[in-house]
Amino acid sequence: MEFLYASEVLVNGLMAGVMYSLVALGFVLIYKASGVFNYAQGVMALFAAMTLVGIMEGRVPFAHLINAAFGVHVDRFGWTVPAIFGIALTALIMVGLAIAVEKLVLKHLVGQEPIILFMATIGLAWFLEGLGDVMWGADVKVLDVGLPQGISDSIETATNNWLGYGFFIDRLDIWATVIAAALVAALVGFSQYTKQGRAMRAVADDHQAALSVGISLRFIWIMVWSIAGFVALVAGIMWGTKSGVQFSLSLIALKALPVLMLGGFTSIPGAIVGGLIIGMGEKLFEYFIGPMVGGATENWFAYVLALLFLVFRPQGLFGERIIERV
Amino acid sequence: MIYREAGDFKTSYRDDGQTFPIRLDRWGYYALLGVAFLVVPFVIDSYWANAVLVPFLIYAIAAIGLNILTGYAGQVSLGTGGFMAVGAYSVYKLMTAFPGVPIFVHILLAGAITAVVGMLFGLPSLRIKGFYLAVATLAAQFFLVWLFNKVPWFYNYSASGQINAPERTVFGWAVTGPATSAPAKYLTCLVFAVVLAWIARNLTRGMVGRKWMAIRDMDIAAEIIGVNPLTAKLSAFAVSSFFVGIAGALLFSVYLGAAEASEAFGINKSFLVLFMIIIGGLGSIFGSFAGAAFLVLLPVLLKNLLVVRLGWPTDLAAHLELMIVGGLIIFFLIVEPHGLARLWRLTKEKLRLWPFPH
Numbered sequence: 001m002e003f004l005y006a007s008e009v010l011v012n013g014l015m016a017g018v019m020y021s022l023v024a025l026g027f028v029l030i031y032k033a034s035g036v037f038n039y040a041q042g043v044m045a046l047f048a049a050m051t052l053v054g055i056m057e058g059r060v061p062f063a064h065l066i067n068a069a070f071g072v073h074v075d076r077f078g079w080t081v082p083a084i085f086g087i088a089l090t091a092l093i094m095v096g097l098a099i100a101v102e103k104l105v106l107k108h109l110v111g112q113e114p115i116i117l118f119m120a121t122i123g124l125a126w127f128l129e130g131l132g133d134v135m136w137g138a139d140v141k142v143l144d145v146g147l148p149q150g151i152s153d154s155i156e157t158a159t160n161n162w163l164g165y166g167f168f169i170d171r172l173d174i175w176a177t178v179i180a181a182a183l184v185a186a187l188v189g190f191s192q193y194t195k196q197g198r199a200m201r202a203v204a205d206d207h208q209a210a211l212s213v214g215i216s217l218r219f220i221w222i223m224v225w226s227i228a229g230f231v232a233l234v235a236g237i238m239w240g241t242k243s244g245v246q247f248s249l250s251l252i253a254l255k256a257l258p259v260l261m262l263g264g265f266t267s268i269p270g271a272i273v274g275g276l277i278i279g280m281g282e283k284l285f286e287y288f289i290g291p292m293v294g295g296a297t298e299n300w301f302a303y304v305l306a307l308l309f310l311v312f313r314p315q316g317l318f319g320e321r322i323i324e325r326v
Numbered sequence: 327m328i329y330r331e332a333g334d335f336k337t338s339y340r341d342d343g344q345t346f347p348i349r350l351d352r353w354g355y356y357a358l359l360g361v362a363f364l365v366v367p368f369v370i371d372s373y374w375a376n377a378v379l380v381p382f383l384i385y386a387i388a389a390i391g392l393n394i395l396t397g398y399a400g401q402v403s404l405g406t407g408g409f410m411a412v413g414a415y416s417v418y419k420l421m422t423a424f425p426g427v428p429i430f431v432h433i434l435l436a437g438a439i440t441a442v443v444g445m446l447f448g449l450p451s452l453r454i455k456g457f458y459l460a461v462a463t464l465a466a467q468f469f470l471v472w473l474f475n476k477v478p479w480f481y482n483y484s485a486s487g488q489i490n491a492p493e494r495t496v497f498g499w500a501v502t503g504p505a506t507s508a509p510a511k512y513l514t515c516l517v518f519a520v521v522l523a524w525i526a527r528n529l530t531r532g533m534v535g536r537k538w539m540a541i542r543d544m545d546i547a548a549e550i551i552g553v554n555p556l557t558a559k560l561s562a563f564a565v566s567s568f569f570v571g572i573a574g575a576l577l578f579s580v581y582l583g584a585a586e587a588s589e590a591f592g593i594n595k596s597f598l599v600l601f602m603i604i605i606g607g608l609g610s611i612f613g614s615f616a617g618a619a620f621l622v623l624l625p626v627l628l629k630n631l632l633v634v635r636l637g638w639p640t641d642l643a644a645h646l647e648l649m650i651v652g653g654l655i656i657f658f659l660i661v662e663p664h665g666l667a668r669l670w671r672l673t674k675e676k677l678r679l680w681p682f683p684h
Contacts (some may be wrong), residue, residue: 037457068638108660115402115660116411118457119604121657122597130648138641251593257461303465310454312463 009287010280014104015173017279019242022235023256024263025183025227026270031265032204033224038116040125042250045134046095049236049245051093053143056086061135069243083145088235091241094229102222128249138247143240176238181203183234185273187227193231195222258306264319273317277312278302331551342392343531344528347574360409362516367509376431376581382622383515389614391569396600397609398530399562400542401451403457405466407595409567411469411587412440414609417575418489421502422482429494429501432602433518433579437572443470444567446612451559455545467593474587488586502579518576520612522569527611529565533679538562539609570599590603601651606660 004017023045030038054061058077066074081089105124109117148171159167191197202210203220210219239249255278263274282301290297315321336342346352370379388406395401416436421429447466451459468502474480481489493503498511529535538560540548549555585591598621606617625647632643662668 021550035501041669049629064639064642068636068642074629080430105656105660112659112663116663118460119600120659123659125650125652126597126648127652128653130645130650130652132640133645134649138645152482246603254464254593255475261458261461296472298615300465300468303462303468306448307462307465310458314454 006034006284006287008167008169009052009283010172011167011169013280013283014284015177015257015279017276018173018177019235019238019275020255020259020279021272021275022176022180022183022231022238024259024275025268026231026235027256028186028271029224029231030228030263030304034106034203034221035114035117036121037114037265038228039118039121041228041232041253042252042256043125043128043132043240044097044232045236046245046247046249047097047128047236048094048229048233049240049249050141051091051138052090052124052145052233052237053141053240053245055089057141058085059136065134066136067116069092081177087145087237090233091230093117094233095226098222098225098229101158101225102218103196106221107218121315127251129247134302141240141245143237143245145237145241147172147237147239147241147309163238170242171192172238172242179234181240183231184268187268200224211217249285258302261306262309264316267316267318269292270316270318278305281305328462331363338339344525345531348674350607357664359520361532363513364519367513370508370512372508375512377626378580378622380511380515382560382619383519384543384573384581385441385514385565385602385622386521386615386618387515387519387597388573389574389606389618390523390611391573391605392532392568392599393603393609393611393614394526394569395562395566396605397613398535399538399541399559399566400545401448401559401562402457402600403463403566404460404593404596404600405447405463406570406599407591407593408467408470409440409444409570410577411474411572411591412439412443412567413571414585414586414591415474416440416571417579419480419482421494425492425494427581429496429668430511432494432576433572436575437568440571440574441568444558444563446568448555448560448563448567451458453557456569464593468504471591474591484630486586489578490584491582492604494579502583504583506580506583514580515576522572523611523615526569529613534561534565542609566571603665604655605665607665608663610665610667612670613665613667616670620666621651 010267021040026044027038030036030041041170053059058079060066060074060077060080063074069280072114101124105120109120150246151168153322156167159165173291189197191201199210199215200220203217207217210220214314222228236245236249243249243252256275259274259278260271261274262277263272282298282305285301286297310316341347346355358395366379368521388410390425391462392403392406413436417432417437420427420432420435422431427585447463450462454462475487478487481487484490491502493500493505495501496510496514500506501510501514524602530538537553538561539551540551541558541562545555548558575593578590582590602617602621604617605620607613628647628650629640632638632646633640658665
């Protein structure tokens, strides 16, 4: 019984890990293609989810600001948009965001040290967070795009008949796993079998060489940031459906950082495996050790695990070996 | 003459390394110190102390601390909030455990405890670098805040989980607790800020500082010319955490009076201090003060402009502030990665030659 309960915790941890992997994927894509460590990925997920809710509910963008500046009371347009159009529109906005980031920020920071770029993305994260709040208001929003939620009855009955113990598994988590798998498959297919995908891999390998065979770096960067924006949108939908669209979303997304450090910054499988390890590890740690030390260990477990791991293997599980020359 | 030297007649390293080679600068600096110590305490009221000057001085100390680590030694840290919490909780435990010992000793000891904790979390820096290290310092941030929330010993088993500063006096003046007057708060922070800035300036232009900068510029090359990375990196973490710990201790005991770990010392505090040194200037003591002044004044100005003048809601002003700060960070990194300190230096160079630029 004890064992079965622990394995239920394990399965739920794996599902949570899939959610971390979704955010981590966006980091890896951008890092591989442009060497930028995009701290704002989590906030991009939050921003995408906020925009999606705002569009679907027909909220007036910047309503708060307009009301304050002109003394009027606008709030909603009075229509609602179906989820599918909302998602398409949000994806377009994320592409616009990618173009803006490239034109206004990255273009001017070419050739700077990586750590400067990293700090610039922290600034971008704050800016986007403020922009999201100003555009759509800071209230906790409910996001419902029609994904099934709640405990899956069929799995509970099946496991109950089979093992004598019903597993509680959220249907949303199962869907998240399926969608994440589809997304990874699509990304792998894209980067292996299309012209743009090959160009993207070439840029990731060597900027100079890619330039010399006529690949436009700026186009590739815009494309990669757009894809990362789309991945952020998917992650935002998942997280937003699960726990509401609110500020803490960007903090949960921060957990993608230790996931990446564990898996290695340059590896898509690393992001997936790292996410699974972190999700599983923190749930099990909370289950076995948590009660002894007062609980809420999920806040720091991932970071400390990554820290300890890095001391022994600085490039992560699947990362490229770091070679330093003077 | 006004603002220039009469040629370059330096005959010793001592002359060459002066902090204020120009006489007008030196006098200006003494005059500023004179005003800060002798005039301001008599005219300060509690609004100016609580909204502007005291937070400015405290954040300046924290910014100097982070600047030593990030600007001089090149190790990016996102754990400043956590280390400030260590300073705050140490000073609280010391104040309540040894009521007879002067508060200044407690604050210094709190800095020392933070230095030890900082060195502990600095150990991984010997293996990992760059933003890997930055993320690793997040471990310090989240773990320390969790620790202070979850272990009741740290907050003396108080029911609310908060820590409250008891009243302590220096020469008969209350400097902590609710009865503290504005001048007493201000003077306490000023003394610490001036002394610590002086120490930082002299550390960074001496041998220790040069070792840090060698590590920052290229650690492998530094190692080859004989800088021990172990001692250089750990000393940077220790000194930096000492400063940050003192800032945390002052923030809690003198400024806030009561604190709760996740609220007062959350991750946003770490970013705030990091932004101060980016805007002010990486690797500059003056920049730490300038950045702290800028980011302390900006919300006050925005609040006065938007909330008091235009009557906009406070939450909207707070969101706009996020946007403005984020935008400014990007702007500074693009236009002037060395921050306000560099602009100030350029102005001074121009002034030296003015009105004959050649």
